[in-house]
Amino acid sequence: MNILFVADPIESFKIYKDTTFAMMRELQKRGHQVCSTEPRFMSWRSGQPVTAQVRHLQLTGHADDWYTVPSEVLAPVHSFDAVLMRKDPPFDSEYFYATHLLEQAEREGARVFNSPRALRDHPEKLSLMEFAEYAPPTVVTRNGNELRAFHAEHHDIILKPLDGMGGTGIFRVGQDGMNLGSIVETLNQGGATSVMAQRYLPEILAGDKRLLLIGGKVAPFVLARIPQGGEVRGNLAAGGKGVAQPLSDENRLVAEAIAPKLAARGLLLVGLDMIGNQVTEINVTSPTCFQEIFDQSGFDVAAMFVDALEVAMGGTPA
Structure with missing residues (x-):
């Protein structure tokens, strides 16, 4: 498959922890072509398809100079087998407009994951309210x-x-x-x-757990982000310590009740945040933690994701 990532500038990737990079690496490993663009490089002229300035990537396997660009072209977004929307928040006006361009590309035949409409319909804080029985x-x-x-x-x-x-x-x-x-x-x-x-929720002291829902299934390991130094926040960006843990039976029951509903709406990948046994956020724009879980547990989340993508595209996992 020829896969287009719509993401932040790849020059900014910290590849030792970047989930989008982990996806790219697994896709290339399976023989798929990896390409990248940014929302600012997409455009739509009246009467024409949505296009993007696209870089074809070759991952080198090196920590430095981790990619080369064999070619760069202007291409219709729908010409790719799959488009992965991996632009980080904030979900501002430009992100919103990008989902509209991607939705037009869908009308032209593109397969976009996560679905642009589903991204708009599931703001990461508000979408929690639909599942109030599992939330504080x-x-x-x-x-x-x-x-x-x-x-x-x-x-x-x-x-x-x-x-x-x-x-x-x-x-x-x-x-x-x-x-x-x-x-x-x-x-x-x-x-x-x-x-x-x-x-x-005082259970935050044991960590704000990131569960990954992939293709309607729940990954068997979570990343507990544990607050440090008197902080109330467990977020890794706020200094939290990430500890990979097996998925608990109690968390699994909640996640398995939610995962199929979200998958049916076009959300191939969801980051479900739980404190104790209660859901605090549902993240759909650019869920992370693949590499932290793999590095500590050995479970290959990127492989699970690409398996689900290949199935969604009508094939069988490589």
Whole structure:
């Protein structure tokens, strides 16, 4: 297959931990052609197909100079066998527009994973609300009084912006309510911006677990991201320590209830975040942690993903 990745600049990849790189490596290992572009290099002229400036890549196997570019062409997006949307958040206006270009490419015959429509329909914080039975008490509002009432009810809460990633903008407000007013004003910007609040889960001390749902199935290992140094955030970008663990039976039951529903909507890869046995986020834009799990457990998540991609494309795993 000829696979096009729509991603951040490949020059910025930290290949020792980058999940998109792990996908590329596994695809090339199986004999597939790997190509890359960025959202800024896609365009659509009236009466013509969506095109992209595309680099054909050859992975070298070296830590430095890890790829070469045998050729670079302007090509219709639908001319590739599969398109993998791997652009990192934020889910801003340009990301939104990119999903529309990719959806047009789908109408022209492209196979895009994750589905552009599904990316728009499942914002990573809000999509949790559909599965409230598996989540902690949660409210999404721009109303400061409602956030204060939520704290008065639950006493110890987490507040976070809807468009954050990597743990940015996350606050904990405890029983004493210290700085609640200032935090609410900072996050909701005087009522202009929506905020998510959740009851604090003390199980965070054992880690914020990233489960990977691939083709409607659950990977058998998770990455527990454990807060360090008094932090409330386990995110790796915020200094959390990643520890690969076998998937627990309790977490499996929750994940297996959710995974088929999301897969049926065109979400080939989902990062389900759980604290204890409760789901706190559903990540669909560019889920990560493949390499951390492989390095510590030996389970090849990238191989599981490419197996699922090959099946989705109507073939059998190589």
